Amino acid sequence: MSVQQKKKILTPIFNKYIRLRECLETTGSTLQGVCCTCGEVKPLEGLDAGHFISTRFNVFKYDEKNVHIQCRKCNGVLKGNMKKYNNFMRVRYGNKIVDYMQATKYNYNKFTEGGLDGMIKDYRGKLKEIEGEQ
Numbered sequence: 001m002s003v004q005q006k007k008k009i010l011t012p013i014f015n016k017y018i019r020l021r022e023c024l025e026t027t028g029s030t031l032q033g034v035c036c037t038c039g040e041v042k043p044l045e046g047l048d049a050g051h052f053i054s055t056r057f058n059v060f061k062y063d064e065k066n067v068h069i070q071c072r073k074c075n076g077v078l079k080g081n082m083k084k085y086n087n088f089m090r091v092r093y094g095n096k097i098v099d100y101m102q103a104t105k106y107n108y109n110k111f112t113e114g115g116l117d118g119m120i121k122d123y124r125g126k127l128k129e130i131e132g133e134q
Contacts, residue, residue, distance in 0.1 A: 006116035013123045014062055015049035020130045022069035023047070030130065035071040036088045037081040042071045050075040052089050057105040062119060065093060066101065 023033030023044055032043050036050070050070030053060040060066040068088070074081035089098045 001113070003111050003113055003116060006113060006120065007111065010062065010116055010120050010123065013120065013127060015067075017123050017127045017130065018049040018064070018067045019044060019047055019069055020127070024130065026069070033069045035074055036068040037070055037074040037078075037084040040071055046072055048072060048075040050080060050085070052080075052085050053101055053105045054080075058111070059105060059107045059109040060101060061109075065097065 019033070020030045022036070023030050026034035027041065030044065032041055033047050034041050035047070047069045048071075049067050051060070052066050052068070055061050070081070070085075074084070086098070089101075
Protein backbone atom coordinates (compact mmCIF):
# COMPACT_ATOMS: atom_id res chain seq x y z
CA MET A 1 0.00 0.00 0.00
CA SER A 2 1.34 3.46 -0.88
CA VAL A 3 1.93 6.37 1.48
CA GLN A 4 -1.06 8.19 -0.06
CA GLN A 5 -3.33 5.19 0.52
CA LYS A 6 -2.18 4.93 4.13
CA LYS A 7 -2.87 8.65 4.65
CA LYS A 8 -6.41 8.05 3.36
CA ILE A 9 -6.82 5.39 6.06
CA LEU A 10 -5.21 7.44 8.84
CA THR A 11 -6.90 10.79 8.23
CA PRO A 12 -10.50 9.82 9.15
CA ILE A 13 -9.29 7.81 12.15
CA PHE A 14 -7.16 10.72 13.40
CA ASN A 15 -9.92 13.27 12.78
CA LYS A 16 -12.53 11.16 14.59
CA TYR A 17 -10.17 10.73 17.54
CA ILE A 18 -9.63 14.52 17.72
CA ARG A 19 -13.36 15.21 17.54
CA LEU A 20 -14.18 12.73 20.31
CA ARG A 21 -11.23 13.78 22.49
CA GLU A 22 -12.14 17.44 22.26
CA CYS A 23 -15.83 16.76 22.91
CA LEU A 24 -14.90 14.90 26.09
CA GLU A 25 -12.56 17.70 27.15
CA THR A 26 -15.03 20.51 26.52
CA THR A 27 -18.35 18.97 27.61
CA GLY A 28 -17.57 15.64 29.26
CA SER A 29 -19.57 13.88 26.56
CA THR A 30 -18.74 12.44 23.15
CA LEU A 31 -22.12 13.60 21.86
CA GLN A 32 -21.34 17.32 21.72
CA GLY A 33 -18.45 19.73 22.00
CA VAL A 34 -17.45 23.37 22.14
CA CYS A 35 -16.02 24.98 19.01
CA CYS A 36 -12.52 26.25 19.81
CA THR A 37 -13.05 29.46 17.86
CA CYS A 38 -16.64 30.64 18.42
CA GLY A 39 -17.35 28.81 21.69
CA GLU A 40 -20.70 27.42 20.57
CA VAL A 41 -21.78 23.97 21.73
CA LYS A 42 -22.54 21.76 18.74
CA PRO A 43 -23.45 18.09 18.32
CA LEU A 44 -20.59 15.80 17.29
CA GLU A 45 -22.00 15.58 13.75
CA GLY A 46 -21.70 19.37 13.41
CA LEU A 47 -18.02 19.48 14.38
CA ASP A 48 -14.90 19.18 12.25
CA ALA A 49 -11.32 18.47 13.16
CA GLY A 50 -10.03 21.94 12.29
CA HIS A 51 -6.33 22.43 11.63
CA PHE A 52 -4.59 25.58 12.89
CA ILE A 53 -1.72 25.12 10.43
CA SER A 54 -3.31 24.06 7.14
CA THR A 55 -2.97 20.44 6.04
CA ARG A 56 -1.22 21.62 2.90
CA PHE A 57 1.75 22.06 5.25
CA ASN A 58 2.46 18.40 5.84
CA VAL A 59 4.59 18.85 8.95
CA PHE A 60 1.64 19.39 11.35
CA LYS A 61 -1.05 17.36 9.55
CA TYR A 62 -1.26 14.71 12.30
CA ASP A 63 0.00 16.81 15.23
CA GLU A 64 -2.56 16.75 18.05
CA LYS A 65 -1.61 20.27 19.14
CA ASN A 66 -2.53 21.53 15.68
CA VAL A 67 -6.04 20.07 15.48
CA HIS A 68 -9.11 20.96 17.55
CA ILE A 69 -12.86 20.85 17.11
CA GLN A 70 -14.50 23.61 15.15
CA CYS A 71 -18.08 24.02 14.08
CA ARG A 72 -18.70 23.77 10.35
CA LYS A 73 -19.28 27.51 10.09
CA CYS A 74 -15.90 28.42 11.61
CA ASN A 75 -13.94 25.69 9.84
CA GLY A 76 -15.66 25.94 6.46
CA VAL A 77 -17.52 29.19 5.88
CA LEU A 78 -15.07 31.32 7.89
CA LYS A 79 -12.05 29.35 6.56
CA GLY A 80 -10.83 28.38 10.01
CA ASN A 81 -11.80 31.65 11.74
CA MET A 82 -8.05 32.12 12.00
CA LYS A 83 -7.88 35.25 14.17
CA LYS A 84 -9.89 33.52 16.89
CA TYR A 85 -8.05 30.21 16.31
CA ASN A 86 -4.74 32.04 16.79
CA ASN A 87 -6.03 33.51 20.08
CA PHE A 88 -7.22 30.06 21.23
CA MET A 89 -3.84 28.49 20.42
CA ARG A 90 -1.88 31.20 22.24
CA VAL A 91 -4.01 30.80 25.37
CA ARG A 92 -3.88 27.00 25.26
CA TYR A 93 -0.23 26.44 24.31
CA GLY A 94 1.51 29.79 24.72
CA ASN A 95 3.25 32.13 22.30
CA LYS A 96 6.44 30.05 22.09
CA ILE A 97 4.67 26.94 20.72
CA VAL A 98 2.45 28.90 18.31
CA ASP A 99 5.36 30.96 17.00
CA TYR A 100 7.39 27.77 16.53
CA MET A 101 4.55 26.12 14.60
CA GLN A 102 4.10 29.13 12.35
CA ALA A 103 7.85 29.47 11.73
CA THR A 104 8.35 25.79 10.88
CA LYS A 105 5.21 25.05 8.87
CA TYR A 106 7.24 25.12 5.65
CA ASN A 107 9.57 22.37 6.87
CA TYR A 108 9.31 19.19 4.86
CA ASN A 109 7.94 16.08 6.51
CA LYS A 110 8.14 12.92 4.47
CA PHE A 111 5.74 10.32 5.76
CA THR A 112 6.88 6.72 5.42
CA GLU A 113 4.74 3.62 5.08
CA GLY A 114 6.10 2.28 8.38
CA GLY A 115 5.54 5.55 10.20
CA LEU A 116 1.98 5.78 8.94
CA ASP A 117 1.35 2.13 9.89
CA GLY A 118 2.42 2.98 13.44
CA MET A 119 0.18 6.04 13.55
CA ILE A 120 -2.78 4.06 12.20
CA LYS A 121 -2.28 1.47 14.93
CA ASP A 122 -1.85 4.11 17.65
CA TYR A 123 -4.90 6.16 16.68
CA ARG A 124 -7.08 3.09 16.26
CA GLY A 125 -6.11 2.18 19.83
CA LYS A 126 -6.79 5.69 21.15
CA LEU A 127 -10.13 5.75 19.35
CA LYS A 128 -11.09 2.35 20.73
CA GLU A 129 -10.21 3.56 24.22
CA ILE A 130 -12.43 6.66 23.94
CA GLU A 131 -15.28 4.75 22.32
CA GLY A 132 -15.09 2.21 25.14
CA GLU A 133 -15.75 5.03 27.64
CA GLN A 134 -19.11 5.85 26.05
